[in-house]
Amino acid sequence: MSELRIHVKASKEYDVVIGQGLLSRAGSLVKEAVPKATKILIVSETNVAPLYLDTVKSNLAKEGIEVFELVFEAGEQSKNINTITAMWAVMAKAGFTRTDAVVALGGGVTGDMAGFAAATFLRGIGVVQIPTSLLAQVDASVGGKTGIDLPEGKNQVGAFHQPSMVIEDTDCLKTLSFDKFTEGLGEVIKYAFIMDRELYDILEGYENKEGLRNDPGMLTKIVTMCVNDKADVIKGDEFDTGRRQILNYGHTVGHVIERDSGFTKDHGVCVAKGMGIMIDACLATGRMDSDTHDKMMDLIRAYGLLAEDDITPEAAVAGIMNDKKKRGNTISLILVNRIGEAEIVPMSPDEVLDLLRGGKTN
Ligand SMILES: NC(=O)c1ccc[n+]([C@@H]2O[C@H](COP(=O)([O-])OP(=O)(O)OC[C@H]3O[C@@H](n4cnc5c(N)ncnc54)[C@H](O)[C@@H]3O)[C@@H](O)[C@H]2O)c1
Ligand SMILES: [Zn+2]
Known part of the structure; x- marks a missing residue:
């Protein structure tokens, strides 16, 4: 299984790991990216979760990480504050601390929202992006722009929050429409x-x-x-x-x-x-x-x-x-x-x- 790494230099430095079959190594990669995390919230949506959530979940669990999940209804219409509130609530109830982290598993909608929830919860915790759409792999997951839409316009509320790692499994693109x-x-x-x-x-x-x-x-x-x-x-x-x-x-x-x-x-x-x-x-x-x-x-x-x-x-x-x-x-x-x-x-x-x-x- 080959992987390529691109090192991104921003206010925070991180690797984008690209290759086939990387989901089956998600646990060790996430561990490398956020070594102190004992709890992880995986954010995904109703199209992507049935395909890939179990693989990522079981892989994280193998590393001894306690895994929580939030699966929202797929689509841009979910990219709003209600979905973010649901993420905050899971983390607050589970007692997440500043060293715990979020994993975004999905397209750009998932990445933008999971990133925003991570940017704001406890004033900022780590996020690992696992983009599954081509658009998210080549664009949305890298660069730290996160946010949600308002009825008044797209991406009107957000924050810059660089991820701790981006894991791009090109095998995921096979199931894309x-x-x-x-x-x-x-x-x-x-x-x-x-x-x-x-x-x-x-x-x-x-x-x-x-x-x-x-x-x-x-x-x-x-x-x-x-x-x-x-x-x-x-x-x-x-x-x-x-x-x-x-x-x-x-x-x-x-x-x-x-x-x-x-x-x-x-x-x-x-x-x-x-x-x-x-x-x-x-x-x-x-x-x-x-x-x-x-x-x-x-x-x-x-x-x-x-x-x-x-x-x-x-x-x-x-x-x-x-x-x-x-x-x-x-x-x-x-x-x-x-x-x-x-x-x-x-x-x-x-x-x-x-x-x-x-x-x-x-
Ligand atoms: N942060 C940034 O820099 C940045 C840049 C560009 C776009 N964006 C944002 O990204 C969003 C668009 O991204 P998108 O096109 O990925 O949208 P998306 O997350 O809605 O995904 C597109 C569709 O593909 C499905 N999908 C994703 N991965 C799949 C897979 N592997 N197999 C089967 N189905 C899959 C999703 O369920 C969805 O129906 C917009 O909200 C946009 O504002 C952000
Ligand atoms: Zn674009």
């Missing part, structure tokens, strides 16, 4: 575009694109490259005030499409559309050459994602101005004009409108 796997690829492709030309070459040259989900060796390689990229970005900008913003490539317009759909369209699908719209706009306004344009669009489509949407430039800009990420009247737009290189360009709403209209007249 086709749609959830594909949307995760939207984020994978994003890394290739913003900072990783080598990843682009690997994705582009891979022969069996439709069979990727059944190729664990290749998946491990790709996930590892993405985590390396994310770790690299976080190292210099843990709190998202500078370079970390390049991770928002495709997200500025993508978020608007996602929200306008009432969140019926998957996040990664909207990111792919958002990237496609930026790629068209950069070509139409002379920022990008047509060869690069075609290569980028082809890659998005080759992995089963759409690179366009019928949102108008006006609706996109109106939506962006409603987004929490705007700073005053300036939008930090992420542009990629050469594969593997992103820049953060501050623009006024009118400038963004011009850029996007350029795209539409193409």
Whole structure:
């Protein structure tokens, strides 16, 4: 059983361990990450728990750890304070101390909430992330952003709380639905575009694109490259005030499409559309050459994602101005004009409108 380790350097340093079959070693890995913990709360949800909870639970118990569990109803609608309160209650009743810890077993919803409960219980206890979706493995589980949604908007309440370890078992991806796997690829492709030309070459040259989900060796390689990229970005900008913003490539317009759909369209699908719209706009306004344009669009489509949407430039800009990420009247737009290189360009709403209209007249 091979494993790869990526060391993340943030306010707290930790390892991301990636490989096949790691769940069966969860006990010793968790023990390594939080050696003083005698009690662990495993947080999971109704889709993931039946598949993987027993393995993780029995593995932790083998290490002499007292295990508690909280399984919530799967889905973004559970990402609220009630679920957090339920986690706090289990830990309080069981007499958790500051050296005890939480394990998040699930996708990004589970990781964000388990991380937030850990960040706040007794003013902060350890959390080990065990992400099971592609999106959570390449993005959500690394970097320490945790939180919940409010009726007023997604991820409105939260905290930065770095995990003590991230355990990524790529075998878990086998049970992911086709749609959830594909949307995760939207984020994978994003890394290739913003900072990783080598990843682009690997994705582009891979022969069996439709069979990727059944190729664990290749998946491990790709996930590892993405985590390396994310770790690299976080190292210099843990709190998202500078370079970390390049991770928002495709997200500025993508978020608007996602929200306008009432969140019926998957996040990664909207990111792919958002990237496609930026790629068209950069070509139409002379920022990008047509060869690069075609290569980028082809890659998005080759992995089963759409690179366009019928949102108008006006609706996109109106939506962006409603987004929490705007700073005053300036939008930090992420542009990629050469594969593997992103820049953060501050623009006024009118400038963004011009850029996007350029795209539409193409
Ligand atoms: N903290 C961050 O930096 C960060 C970054 C990106 C996204 N997020 C958050 O992550 C969430 C989205 O993540 P997600 O797409 O993983 O959502 P999710 O946790 O809802 O998982 C997606 C779906 O896949 C299922 N699933 C997960 N793993 C599975 C497996 N191995 N087998 C079968 N089914 C499985 C889940 O039950 C769910 O239905 C959002 O709430 C978003 O805000 C956080
Ligand atoms: Zn995203």
